Every structure is written in C-alpha cells, then in structure tokens.
Amino acid sequence: MxxxxxxxxxxxxxxxxxxxxxxxxxxxxxVRGCMVIRPYxxxxxxxxxxxxxxxLKETGHQNAYFPVFIxxxxxxxxxxxVEGFAPQLAVVTHGGGEELAEPLVVRPTSETxxxxxxxxxxxxxxxxxxxxxxxxxxxxxxxxxxxxxxxxEFLWQEGHTAHxxxxxxxxxxxxxxxxxxxxxxxxxxxxxxxxxxxPKERFAGARETYTVESLMxxxxxxxxxxxxDLGQNFARAFEVWFLDRDGERRQPWSxxxxxxxxxxxxxxxxxxxSKGLLLPPRVAPTQVVIVPIYRSDGQRQAVLARAGELAAExxxxxxxxxxxxxxxxxxxxxxxxxxxxGVPLRLELGPRDLAAAQVVAASRDTAEKQPLxxxxxxxxxxxxxxxxxxxxxxxxxxxxxxxxxTAATLADLxxxxxxxxxxxxxxxxxxxxxxRLGEYKATIRCIPLDEEEARPTGNCAVCGAAGENSVWxxxxx
Amino acid sequence: MxxxxxxxxxxxxxxxxxxxxxxxxxxxxxVRGCMVIRPYxxxxxxxxxxxxxxxLKETGHQNAYFPVFIxxxxxxxxxxxVEGFAPQLAVVTHGGGEELAEPLVVRPTSETxxxxxxxxxxxxxxxxxxxxxxxxxxxxxxxxxxxxxxxxEFLWQEGHTAHxxxxxxxxxxxxxxxxxxxxxxxxxxxxxxxxxxxPKERFAGARETYTVESLMxxxxxxxxxxxxDLGQNFARAFEVWFLDRDGERRQPWSxxxxxxxxxxxxxxxxxxxSKGLLLPPRVAPTQVVIVPIYRSDGQRQAVLARAGELAAExxxxxxxxxxxxxxxxxxxxxxxxxxxxGVPLRLELGPRDLAAAQVVAASRDTAEKQPLxxxxxxxxxxxxxxxxxxxxxxxxxxxxxxxxxTAATLADLxxxxxxxxxxxxxxxxxxxxxxRLGEYKATIRCIPLDEEEARPTGNCAVCGAAGENSVWxxxxx
Numbered sequence: 022m023x024x025x026x027x028x029x030x031x032x033x034x035x036x037x038x039x040x041x042x043x044x045x046x047x048x049x050x051x052v053r054g055c056m057v058i059r060p061y062x063x064x065x066x067x068x069x070x071x072x073x074x075x076x077l078k079e080t081g082h083q084n085a086y087f088p089v090f091i092x093x094x095x096x097x098x099x100x101x102x103v104e105g106f107a108p109q110l111a112v113v114t115h116g117g118g119e120e121l122a123e124p125l126v127v128r129p130t131s132e133t134x135x136x137x138x139x140x141x142x143x144x145x146x147x148x149x150x151x152x153x154x155x156x157x158x159x160x161x162x163x164x165x166x167x168x169x170x171x172x173x174e175f176l177w178q179e180g181h182t183a184h185x186x187x188x189x190x191x192x193x194x195x196x197x198x199x200x201x202x203x204x205x206x207x208x209x210x211x212x213x214x215x216x217x218x219x220p221k222e223r224f225a226g227a228r229e230t231y232t233v234e235s236l237m238x239x240x241x242x243x244x245x246x247x248x249x250d251l252g253q254n255f256a257r258a259f260e261v262w263f264l265d266r267d268g269e270r271r272q273p274w275s276x277x278x279x280x281x282x283x284x285x286x287x288x289x290x291x292x293x294x295s296k297g298l299l300l301p302p303r304v305a306p307t308q309v310v311i312v313p314i315y316r317s318d319g320q321r322q323a324v325l326a327r328a329g330e331l332a333a334e335x336x337x338x339x340x341x342x343x344x345x346x347x348x349x350x351x352x353x354x355x356x357x358x359x360x361x362x363g364v365p366l367r368l369e370l371g372p373r374d375l376a377a378a379q380v381v382a383a384s385r386d387t388a389e390k391q392p393l394x395x396x397x398x399x400x401x402x403x404x405x406x407x408x409x410x411x412x413x414x415x416x417x418x419x420x421x422x423x424x425x426x427t428a429a430t431l432a433d434l435x436x437x438x439x440x441x442x443x444x445x446x447x448x449x450x451x452x453x454x455x456x457r458l459g460e461y462k463a464t465i466r467c468i469p470l471d472e473e474e475a476r477p478t479g480n481c482a483v484c485g486a487a488g489e490n491s492v493w494x495x496x497x498x
Numbered sequence: 499m500x501x502x503x504x505x506x507x508x509x510x511x512x513x514x515x516x517x518x519x520x521x522x523x524x525x526x527x528x529v530r531g532c533m534v535i536r537p538y539x540x541x542x543x544x545x546x547x548x549x550x551x552x553x554l555k556e557t558g559h560q561n562a563y564f565p566v567f568i569x570x571x572x573x574x575x576x577x578x579x580v581e582g583f584a585p586q587l588a589v590v591t592h593g594g595g596e597e598l599a600e601p602l603v604v605r606p607t608s609e610t611x612x613x614x615x616x617x618x619x620x621x622x623x624x625x626x627x628x629x630x631x632x633x634x635x636x637x638x639x640x641x642x643x644x645x646x647x648x649x650x651e652f653l654w655q656e657g658h659t660a661h662x663x664x665x666x667x668x669x670x671x672x673x674x675x676x677x678x679x680x681x682x683x684x685x686x687x688x689x690x691x692x693x694x695x696x697p698k699e700r701f702a703g704a705r706e707t708y709t710v711e712s713l714m715x716x717x718x719x720x721x722x723x724x725x726x727d728l729g730q731n732f733a734r735a736f737e738v739w740f741l742d743r744d745g746e747r748r749q750p751w752s753x754x755x756x757x758x759x760x761x762x763x764x765x766x767x768x769x770x771x772s773k774g775l776l777l778p779p780r781v782a783p784t785q786v787v788i789v790p791i792y793r794s795d796g797q798r799q800a801v802l803a804r805a806g807e808l809a810a811e812x813x814x815x816x817x818x819x820x821x822x823x824x825x826x827x828x829x830x831x832x833x834x835x836x837x838x839x840g841v842p843l844r845l846e847l848g849p850r851d852l853a854a855a856q857v858v859a860a861s862r863d864t865a866e867k868q869p870l871x872x873x874x875x876x877x878x879x880x881x882x883x884x885x886x887x888x889x890x891x892x893x894x895x896x897x898x899x900x901x902x903x904t905a906a907t908l909a910d911l912x913x914x915x916x917x918x919x920x921x922x923x924x925x926x927x928x929x930x931x932x933x934r935l936g937e938y939k940a941t942i943r944c945i946p947l948d949e950e951e952a953r954p955t956g957n958c959a960v961c962g963a964a965g966e967n968s969v970w971x972x973x974x975x
Contacts, residue, residue: 057562060630063560063563088527088533088534089532111594113604114591116639117640124592125588127566164594349624
C-alpha cells in the first residue's frame with residue numbers, strides 16, 4: 022500500500038487532536054463543545070466555499086440569509102423533525118434582561134424558518150423552482166464532541182429548494198449529491214461511496230436522504246455530506262401552496278442539503294500521517310513553501326533575495342507560495358514544521374542551488390526529492406502540484422480497496438475491530454436486522470446508488486431472509 | 499439639486515419599508531426584530547464582502563471563526579464593555595434539555611471570546627501583529643428595530659488585531675477606516691465624513707472610536723462603520739502578555755472594527771427615490787436589464803434571440819446583464835419593476851431597433867434615453883455604468899452640500915426639523931454641553947479627523963466657553 026498506513030484505533034483520537042492543534046487548525050473554546058476555527062483551517066474552508074459557491078451559482082442557486090433564532094413552536098410543526106432535533110436544542114429564554122414569552126431556539130437547521138418564508142414567497146408555478154442556499158452557523162447540543170467532526174456549533178451551507186413536481190425535487194437532490202462528490206473527490210482528494218440512507222438513518226423529516234461516505238485512515242467511515250428529498254413534508258407543515266399552470270392549487274416538493282466544516286476534519290483523517298497534516302494542493306492555503314538555507318550573512322542575503330523572487334514568480338503563475346524567512350529557527354525545524362502543517366511541496370534553496378540555478382523540491386506525500394531548474398518552476402510546480410493531488414486521491418482509493426470486506430453473516434462484523442473498513446453485506450431491508458449491527462457498533466452507511474452495486478448477492482446476512490440490497494456497513498464517526 | 503430630492507421625514511419610514519420589501523431586499527421574520535435577507539440584498543452584501551475581504555487580505559489580515567456562544571462571565575471582565583452590552587444580550591439558559599450551570603450569551607460582539615484565545619496565541623513579539631477578521635452574525639436585543647438599519651440579528655465583519663505598540667494599533671485602526679471610506683465612497687457611491695467619536699459615543703471599552711458618517715436623503719445621519727483603538731483594555735481584562743524583543747513582558751495594544759448589513763439600508767436611503775431603489779452599478783446584482791419589445795410571434799422570436807446574444811456579449815465584457823423574458827407582463831410593467839428594483843441601466847430592444855442594429859439605453863438615475871449601436875455595447879455599457887456610478891456619488895455629494903449648515907448657538911439646532919442635515923458646531927468638549935443636544939434629538943456624529951476641519955472657529959455653541967473642536971452634529975438613525 023503506497024505510503025499510507027492504518028492508524029491504530031485507540032491512538033487515533035489523541036493523534037487527531039494533536040495534529041488539529043499543532044497545525045493550528047482549531048483551538049478549544051471556553052464553552053464546552055464549541056471551537057475556534059483558526060486562520061489556517063478557515064482558509065481551507067474558504068477554498069471549499071469558493072468552489073462550491075461558484076458551482077451552486079452556475080446551477081442557478083442564490084444565497085440568502087435567514088434568522089438564527091427560530092420560535093420554539095416552529096420546530097414542533099413537522100412531527101419527525103421535532104423528534105429528531107428536540108434533544109439537541111440550545112434555547113434562548115431571556116433577551117434584553119427579560120424573560121421571553123416564547124423561548125427561541127438557536128437554529129439546528131433552518132427548514133422550519135425557511136418554509137415559513139416560502140409560504141409567503143411561493144404563490145405561482147412561476148415562483149418555482151426556488152433555489153436558495155445559505156452559509157451559516159448552526160448549533161446542535163452534542164454530548165460527545167470532537168474538533169471539526171462533531172461540535173456543538175459548526176459552519177455549513179444549507180440549501181433549501183422548492184419545486185413544482187416530485188421528479189424535479191429528486192433531480193435537484195441528485196444534482197447536489199453529484200456536486201458534493203466532485204467537491205470531495207476532486208478538491209479534497211477523498212474517494213466517496215454514494216448512496217441512500219436506510220429509513221432509520223434518514224434526516225428527520227426527509228422522504229429520502231442521499232449521502233456520500235468516506236473511509237478515514239483508522240478504518241472508520243465518515244458521513245461527508247447529505248442531500249435530502251423532503252417530499253411535501255415541510256410544505257404541508259408550513260402550508261406552502263402554489264397555483265399551478267393548470268389552475269390547480271398544489272404544494273411544492275422540496276429538498277435540503279448540506280456540507281459542513283466537518284470536511285476539514287475529514288482532510289486530517291483521510292490524508293494525515295505520523296508527520297502530521299497532509300493537505301491536497303487544491304485546498305492547501307500554502308501550496309509551496311520555500312526554505313532558504315545559508316551559513317554566512319552574505320549567503321543569507323543572496324538566498325533570501327532569490328527565494329523572494331521565485332515565490333513572486335510562482336504566485337504570478339497562480340501558485341500559493343511563500344518564503345519561510347524566520348531567523349530564529351533552523352532549516353531542519355522548518356522542514357518538520359511545514360511537513361506537520363501539511364504543505365504539499367517544499368523547495369529548498371541554498372548557495373549551491375543558487376549557483377546551479379536550481380531548487381530541490383521535496384514532496385510531502387512521498388518524501389522524494391528532486392532538483393528543478395529555476396527557470397522551469399512556473400511550469401513544473403503547477404504540474405507537480407497536480408501530480409500530488411492525483412497521487413493523494415489514488416492512495417486513498419487504494420487504502421479503501423485494502424479495507425473493503427464482505428460480511429456474509431452478522432458474526433463476520435466481529436472482524437471490524439481487527440480489520441476496520443467498509444463491509445458489503447446483503448440486507449433484507451428490515452429495521453430489526455439493521456438494529457442488530459449495533460452489537461458490533463456498526464451502522465449501515467448507505468445503500469449504493471448504483472443499481473448494480475446495490476443488487477443483493479444472497480440472503481440477508483442477519484436473518485437469512487431474501488436480500489433486498491447489498492449495503493455498505495462500517496463503524497462510523 | 500440635480501435629480502435628488504429630500505424625502506419628508508414622516509413619510510420616509512413608510513417609503514423605506516415599502517422599498518425594502520417590494521424590491522425583495524428583506525422580509526420580516528416571525529421573531530420580532532430579526533429579518534430574512536433575501537437573495538437580491540444578499541447579493542449586494544456578497545459584493546461588499548468580496549471587495550472588502552480582498553482588501554483585508556492584501557493588507558495581511560486573515561479570516562477565522564470564533565464561537566457564537568460566550569460564557570456570561572466573560573462579558574463581565576471589561577468594565578465598560580459590560581455596561582455597554584449587558585442590556586442588549588440574548589441569553590441561552592437551556593441546552594440539550596437541561597438547564598446550564600452558566601448561561602451563555604449569544605455574541606453581541608466578540609472581543610471577549612477572542613481575547614481569551616489571544617491570551618494563548620500571543621506569547622512573543624514574533625506573534626504580533628495578529629491581524630484577524632471574521633464574517634459572522636451577531637445579536638443585540640434592540641427595542642426599536644428597522645430592516646437592515648437596526649435589527650436584533652445582523653451580519654457583519656469584525657476585525658480584531660493585536661500589536662506590540664500603541665502607535666501600531668492606531669495606524670491599524672486608521673488604515674481600516676481608510677478602507678471603509680474607499681468601500682463606501684467608491685463602491686456604494688455614498689460620501690462620508692470621517693472623524694472620531696466623542697467619549698460618550700465611543701464603543702464600550704475603546705480608547706478611541708473612529709467613524710464614518712453619511713447623510714441619508716431624509717437629512718438624517720447614519721453611522722456607516724467604526725474602527726476602534728482599544729488600547730490595552732482587553733489585553734488587561736484577559737491577561738494577554740508577550741515577551742518583547744528586549745526581553746520585557748508587555749501587554750499588546752489592540753483594535754476592533756466592523757461594517758454590517760446596515761450598509762444595504764444605507765444604499766436604499768442614500769440613493770432611493772419615488773420610483774424605489776437605485777443601486778450603484780458596482781454593487782448592483784443586475785447592472786443591465788434588457789427588455790424585449792414585440793407584437794407578433796415572429797417579432798418575439800427575433801427580438802428574444804438577439805436580446806439573448808447581447809446579454810451574453812455583455813456578460814463576456816464583465817457586465818452583469820440579463821434579459822427579462824417574462825411573457826405574462828407588459829414591457830411597461832417591466833420598466834417600472836426594474837426601476838423599482840434599482841437596476842442602473844435598461845436596454846430596450848424592439849423590431850425597429852433590431853432593424854437599425856441599435857438598442858435604446860435608459861439610465862435609472864436621470865431617466866434619459868439614448869440609442870446605442872449594438873456593436874458598441876461591450877465598450878459603451880461599461881463606460882456608461884461608470885458614468886452612472888460617478889453621477890450617483892456626485893449627486894449625493896451635492897445633496898450633502900445642500901444640507902450642511904452651521905449652528906452658532908444651541909438654539910440654531912431647532913432648525914433641524916425644517917432643515918435636517920449636518921450642522922457644524924463649535925464645542926468645548928464637555929459632556930454636559932453634548933447632553934444638551936438631546937433637547938433637539940441631535941448627537942455629535944464626529945469630531946473631524948482633518949485637523950483643519952476640526953479647528954474651532956469660535957466658542958462653544960452651547961456654553962460659550964472656549965471651543966475645543968468644530969464638530970458635526972445631526973439627527974441620526
């Protein structure tokens with residue numbers, strides 16, 4: 022397995038927290054379960070935002086902003102929704118020094134407050150489809166939290182669309198899922214499995230939840246993003262009606278979908294190693310760091326000057342490059358420091374390189390070094406970055422292939438401890454059989470979207486009845 | 499006064515709410531004082547964000563994200579800060595179904611939670627300056643709210659910087675003020691007065707508050723943005739210390755600064771007229787709307803096809819152009835509709851224009867029409883948009899000049915009702931005299947930054963003692 026190794030389950034939690042903090046991705050907050058997203062991680066988030074926001078606008082979506090406070094009574098309106106979210110609410114009871122007549126909930130998700138507005142905005146078929154997204158913070162009261170992966174407050178985008186027909190809503194939910202796949206595979210270099218959630222794992226209030234699931238380096242699955250076909254559930258709860266083309270009053274069909282700052286945690290867990298973080302070039306805040314090497318003061322000036330010029334040339338070529346000009350630390354310290362922070366390429370520049378008009382390029386993923394002529398950097402470095410991007414994806418794909426198993430019987434899941442990963446399992450579709458996966462702390466991650474892949478190859482691994490689907494099972498974050 | 503007229507004070511509130519809602523900028527929310535920012539206004543906000551965020555990054559600032567919840571005890575730490583914000587807090591007392599041991603405050607501003615982190619992050623002079631900004635929502639419990647201008651929840655950017663010396667902090671606060679001036683004058687086409695706040699009007703916890711103030715079309719002033727020199731107040735309250743270059747332990751000097759979604763309200767009030775909204779081209783989501791005019795079906799197809807081509811050509815030239823292809827409404831309805839929504843340029847295209855290879859361009863600000871050869875549009879339209887941008891600023895500048903007066907005595911402020919605007923007034927610097935402006939519902943908007951402009955021309959208009967400054971007085975939002 023090229024360059025990527027599995028992390029022992031017990032050690033991962035500690036390693037993860039250590040990397041997140043040493044790489045200055047996040048810091049704990051005085052409020053339990055909340056976190057500070059530091060500039061280095063926020064910059065990764067901005068890169069995710071920019072890519073996704075551009076694609077959403079290209080596909081006709083607009084951004085808006087809905088209030089952070091939701092009247093408590095709103096959450097009650099959709100029956101399944103309230104069951105799903107009631108235990109996780111943060112509640113404002115006092116404002117301006119007085120007790121409120123009706124407590125306000127800090128949004129755990131915005132369907133309810135948004136459908137209240139859609140009831141006013143949607144009157145005619147001409148108002149549809151309504152394709153709105155918002156970038157916002159949300160709060161869910163969590164007991165066990167982990168930086169990025171599960172925090173009480175997190176950042177996300179939440180899309181909320183309304184359509185004239187059920188088919189259009191399904192098409193939208195699938196379109197967004199496809200965007201998420203591109204985002205995660207092409208930008209974050211993390212391969213995904215696409216599928217539908219089992220009824221038990223669906224979003225509270227959804228008719229169907231589509232999901233993308235990835236494998237982390239400890240063999241556990243992480244849900245990367247979800248896209249929900251909400252049917253007419255929220256339109257009904259909030260009495261959204263439109264006059265259709267044929268003069269009939271109908272209720273729209275809707276979707277909602279989200280990816281969150283959890284994706285930053287996924288980057289750590291999917292690519293990181295014993296040296297620390299490893300960022301895919303397309304989302305790395307710094308793609309190339311130039312480390313100057315010198316002994317004398319004269320060398321120092323010459324090397325630093327050339328390093329500055331090279332960084333400027335690279336930036337003109339669209340590369341996010343910087344020089345580490347710190348004087349208080351050695352080159353060796355800098356090598357380790359930037360490796361720990363996951364910068365994909367390091368360029369070393371010393372007096373001999375200067376004389377030879379070259380730099381020595383070191384890849385963070387393979388640790389291989391190669392000399393590169395200075396004159397070729399503006400062409401070679403972007404190529405090299407794309408090579409690293411592709412290699413990271415390939416490596417993660419191979420890692421997943423090596424951690425994919427079959428569970429012919431429920432007892433086969435006992436192997437999850439020693440051989441964590443994705444297990445293909447035939448399932449009858451029954452909730453009772455699904456519940457039994459809990460004996461091994463496993464869950465159905467998804468029913469594959471691909472029909473071929475979802476076709477059962479035999480009877481249910483749990484009860485032995487006819488198989489309805491082949492599903493992906495794993496221990497998950 | 500070219501094209502811009504004053505709006506009668508009483509009628510303005512109604513006109514404003516009407517424009518904000520009809521132009522689909524915002525909608526009321528079921529939670530009193532909160533609002534929904536609709537896509538059209540959010541797009542203006544994105545344009546403001548993009549411009550300012552680029553400038554902040556160019557000047558070395560980084561974005562981060564701090565928690566929305568602040569322990570109640572944190573707010574208490576800085577004496578003036580708590581006095582200023584305590585009456586405005588929204589308080590979370592319950593989470594996950596249980597009462598919290600310590601209530602959490604929904605951030606009204608983030609100094610306290612941020613300085614708690616800075617105390618960990620700032621250890622050495624090498625960690626300074628620390629230049630961090632965040633784009634976030636904040637909540638202040640307001641009694642009287644108005645869409646955009648004063649809402650319980652609003653969106654803003656808040657910058658928080660820490661520096662090794664007092665001078666550096668002042669330089670930073672002034673640098674940001676200069677960026678705000680550029681944003682508001684060059685992008686929003688609204689002239690500003692720059693100055694310092696009187697001690698009474700300072701931010702709670704600041705040593706000096708710099709402000710930019712603009713005149714709205716009803717003659718009232720609006721505070722557009724502020725930049726605070728916080729001295730060492732928050733560093734002291736949160737025990738932030740660094741080891742300086744000379745080996746001494748010192749406390750950093752800091753700043754904070756913000757502009758908010760209030761700026762969208764300012765656009766309405768500074769440029770709007772009886773037809774509705776008027777957006778400066780640089781921030782208008784749609785800069786040019788093409789309205790096709792036709793009678794027969796054959797005409798319709800030819801005109802619509804050409805309109806689509808022209809819009810595509812304009813978009814390639816960097817113009818945000820769209821065709822209004824609605825069939826259910828007349829061209830006249832469309833003219834009014836887009837005028838109401840403030841689109842700066844309308845292009846009319848009918849069969850005769852098609853034959854003459856021209857369009858008729860109508861400016862929203864002057865209502866003037868002129869024929870333009872189609873072939874010249876990719877060059878002429880961007881020029882015309884810049885002309886409109888400059889004209890709007892010029893018009894607002896003239897409006898302000900016509901609404902600038904002098905108050906030689908306190909009683910002169912009685913004219914504020916009939917002649918609202920900015921009043922220059924000599925002031926002794928005393929709080930008692932400042933308080934008396936309240937008799938006329940006026941406040942000191944700022945002490946001009948420009949020394950010449952701030953020099954008193956005589957004795958205090960209120961008490962007759964020696965003047966310390968010439969200040970700007972107005973009724974304000």
